[in-house]
Amino acid sequence: MSLLELKNIYKIYGDLHALDDVNLKVEKGEWLSIMGPSGSGKSTMMNIIGCMDKPSKGEVLLDGVDISKESSKNLTTIRRDKIGLIFQQFHLVGYLTAIENVMLAQYYHSVPDEKEALEALDRVGLADRAKHLPSQLSGGEQQRVCVARALINYPEIILADEPTGNLDDANEKIVVDLFHKLHNEGTTLIVVTHDPEVAEVAQRTVFLRNGKLHKETINENFTGEIKFDK
Amino acid sequence: MFFRMIFGTLVRQWKKMLMIAFTIALGSSLATAMLSVMLDVGDKVNQELKTYGANITVMPKESSVLSSLYEVEDGGTSGAYLREDELGKIKTIFWAFNIVDYAPFINAKVTLDDGSETSAVGTWFNHHMELPTGEMLDAGVTSMRSWWEVTDGKWLDEQITGSRNVAMVGTALAQRLGLKSGDTFHVAGAASDMQLEVIGIFDAGGEEDDRIFMPVDTAQTLGGLDGKIDSIEVSAITTPENELAIKAAKDPKSLTISQYETWYCTAYASSICYQIQEVITDSVAAPVRQVADSEGAILEKTELLMMLITILSLIGAALGICNLVTASVMERSAEMGLMKAIGAQNASVSGLVLTEILLTAAVGGSVGFFAGWGFAQIIGQTVFGSAITMRPVVIPIVAVLVLLVTLAGCIPAIRMLLRLRPAEVLHGK
Numbered sequence: 001m002s003l004l005e006l007k008n009i010y011k012i013y014g015d016l017h018a019l020d021d022v023n024l025k026v027e028k029g030e031w032l033s034i035m036g037p038s039g040s041g042k043s044t045m046m047n048i049i050g051c052m053d054k055p056s057k058g059e060v061l062l063d064g065v066d067i068s069k070e071s072s073k074n075l076t077t078i079r080r081d082k083i084g085l086i087f088q089q090f091h092l093v094g095y096l097t098a099i100e101n102v103m104l105a106q107y108y109h110s111v112p113d114e115k116e117a118l119e120a121l122d123r124v125g126l127a128d129r130a131k132h133l134p135s136q137l138s139g140g141e142q143q144r145v146c147v148a149r150a151l152i153n154y155p156e157i158i159l160a161d162e163p164t165g166n167l168d169d170a171n172e173k174i175v176v177d178l179f180h181k182l183h184n185e186g187t188t189l190i191v192v193t194h195d196p197e198v199a200e201v202a203q204r205t206v207f208l209r210n211g212k213l214h215k216e217t218i219n220e221n222f223t224g225e226i227k228f229d230k
Numbered sequence: 231m232f233f234r235m236i237f238g239t240l241v242r243q244w245k246k247m248l249m250i251a252f253t254i255a256l257g258s259s260l261a262t263a264m265l266s267v268m269l270d271v272g273d274k275v276n277q278e279l280k281t282y283g284a285n286i287t288v289m290p291k292e293s294s295v296l297s298s299l300y301e302v303e304d305g306g307t308s309g310a311y312l313r314e315d316e317l318g319k320i321k322t323i324f325w326a327f328n329i330v331d332y333a334p335f336i337n338a339k340v341t342l343d344d345g346s347e348t349s350a351v352g353t354w355f356n357h358h359m360e361l362p363t364g365e366m367l368d369a370g371v372t373s374m375r376s377w378w379e380v381t382d383g384k385w386l387d388e389q390i391t392g393s394r395n396v397a398m399v400g401t402a403l404a405q406r407l408g409l410k411s412g413d414t415f416h417v418a419g420a421a422s423d424m425q426l427e428v429i430g431i432f433d434a435g436g437e438e439d440d441r442i443f444m445p446v447d448t449a450q451t452l453g454g455l456d457g458k459i460d461s462i463e464v465s466a467i468t469t470p471e472n473e474l475a476i477k478a479a480k481d482p483k484s485l486t487i488s489q490y491e492t493w494y495c496t497a498y499a500s501s502i503c504y505q506i507q508e509v510i511t512d513s514v515a516a517p518v519r520q521v522a523d524s525e526g527a528i529l530e531k532t533e534l535l536m537m538l539i540t541i542l543s544l545i546g547a548a549l550g551i552c553n554l555v556t557a558s559v560m561e562r563s564a565e566m567g568l569m570k571a572i573g574a575q576n577a578s579v580s581g582l583v584l585t586e587i588l589l590t591a592a593v594g595g596s597v598g599f600f601a602g603w604g605f606a607q608i609i610g611q612t613v614f615g616s617a618i619t620m621r622p623v624v625i626p627i628v629a630v631l632v633l634l635v636t637l638a639g640c641i642p643a644i645r646m647l648l649r650l651r652p653a654e655v656l657h658g659k
Contacts, residue, residue, distance in 0.1 A: 105572045
């Protein structure tokens with residue numbers, strides 16, 4: 001059984017089919033990239049996978065359970081327990097320190113644990129920046145805090161939306177390195193990106209066009225090693 | 231974590247929170263001031279109106295009937311009298327503490343040396359009483375006729391003059407007799423005659439300017455009316471009349487038991503009159519309708535005005551809070567969306583915002599309360615010339631009003647929060 005399965009997913013806004021009969025399976029521990037031009041339905045797909053939206057038609061099976069008809073409240077609970085989110089804009093709370101931003105996810109999940117939050121920051125190489133406010137961190141550091149926050153509750157899927165879109169090359173490499181590390185540890189990664197170089201380091205890449213799954217490529221050379229050279 | 235977030239918001243958004251606190255303080259201060267004045271204005275207006283005279287008169291039953299039939303004001307003509315030894319009982323009725331002043335009157339016809347007749351009015355000036363309750367009271371016309379202008383000499387002080395034969399003479403009579411303070415003049419009553427010393431000349435601006443006012447026992451000696459009283463004027467703090475009071479004034483027996491209890495235990499002029507009649511033998515107590523009506527009308531209008539100001543100020547505060555909180559939530563929509571995205575339910579996010587605002591409201595409300603108390607004192611001193619008594623009940627009322635206004639002001643922001651979809655704010659769509 002796949003960890004995530006989209007079956008005949010449609011998302012329709014009036015006459016616009018943002019997603020049009022999309023079928024997709026993601027296996028546990030897989031690293032998948034979703035690519036496509038603007039308006040292709042990437043974000044819509046990410047919102048549905050991330051339990052932030054519901055499809056107009058079709059089934060979303062997470063761990064074999066159809067979540068497409070769940071209430072907003074239940075979707076929040078599923079998202080909290082099973083999905084770690086990483087955003088292009090980082091979305092850290094400006095008046096909380098790095099460690100507090102990580103603990104925020106713990107707070108809404110279960111109980112904040114400062115030691116554990118510090119360990120998560122250590123995993124992304126930011127233990128020494130724990131008490132800094134987001135405004136005192138670089139873009140790359142903020143994104144790493146975002147990764148630590150996504151990891152803290154041991155989600156089944158890490159869902160990243162353009163995670164390197166706002167980063168310079170050096171920080172982009174650091175973040176992709178982190179994804180490799182997470183993948184090697186068995187984390188399932190779904191990365192929505194415009195950037196072919198970020199996409200091609202994944203095991204598999206699916207291409208969306210006009211809301212349809214246009215093509216799919218398997219990275220035959222995927223070794224889990226970083227082959228990132230810009 | 232919750233309190234770290236609250237603290238973080240309050241500290242790092244202190245300017246916005248200060249504006250919200252200021253708005254709440256403004257509403258709270260106006261509500262406190264208006265409620266304090268409103269709850270105290272009854273006493274204040276009553277005290278103010280008290281300076282225009284008594285609001286209840288007590289007469290013997292027989293002379294009351296004559297007065298009603300023939301519109302005769304002089305109780306002495308009927309030959310019926312009240313008992314002087316019962317005067318103290320007026321301060322023993324259920325509403326004793328509402329009786330703030332009273333004075334008995336006894337009229338004796340006297341003949342002056344020029345052969346003319348006039349009224350010698352025996353009354354209390356500043357009669358000192360020690361009541362069975364332990365309360366001390368100085369009652370009499372000195373305070374009940376405060377509009378009298380003493381043009382020569384001074385007010386008669388019963389504590390100083392003691393048993394001397396002294397009097398205050400109306401300005402018209404004094405002019406006719408060529409009297410000034412310190413002079414003595416001769417009067418002859420039905421029972422005895424005596425020399426009276428003039429303590430003061432007063433200008434009352436009416437019939438009283440042709441009369442002589444003296445202590446009760448002096449007038450009684452002149453007229454041979456020992457222990458007798460014509461009438462009593464009572465100044466009482468009363469509650470404006472309503473339908474129940476009007477019905478009871480016509481016939482208390484027409485009331486049901488519960489209506490009777492309500493009426494008896496409310497300081498209506500009619501219930502105070504009824505209780506005075508119960509303790510003064512063969513008496514009829516009646517409100518001076520004009521004064522009682524004025525009190526009621528002024529009180530009602532003043533209270534209505536205060537109520538409107540309070541309501542308007544609270545509506546203004548609610549609108550201000552509404553704008554500020556909504557603006558604050560809009561600015562923080564990405565933060566709220568993020569919280570929802572990482573697992574916060576609507577209740578958690580709403581609870582966070584409400585706690586922030588309620589804490590701010592508590593601070594603003596407290597500051598506003600003390601400011602309002604200050605405003606109330608300014609109003610009290612400016613309008614009534616005395617301090618406004620802060621009723622303890624104002625505190626919970628203002629607290630509840632601040633809570634309700636704050637919650638009402640937060641409704642649009644909370645609705646916005648509930649509708650906020652993380653996908654929309656986090657993707658900037």
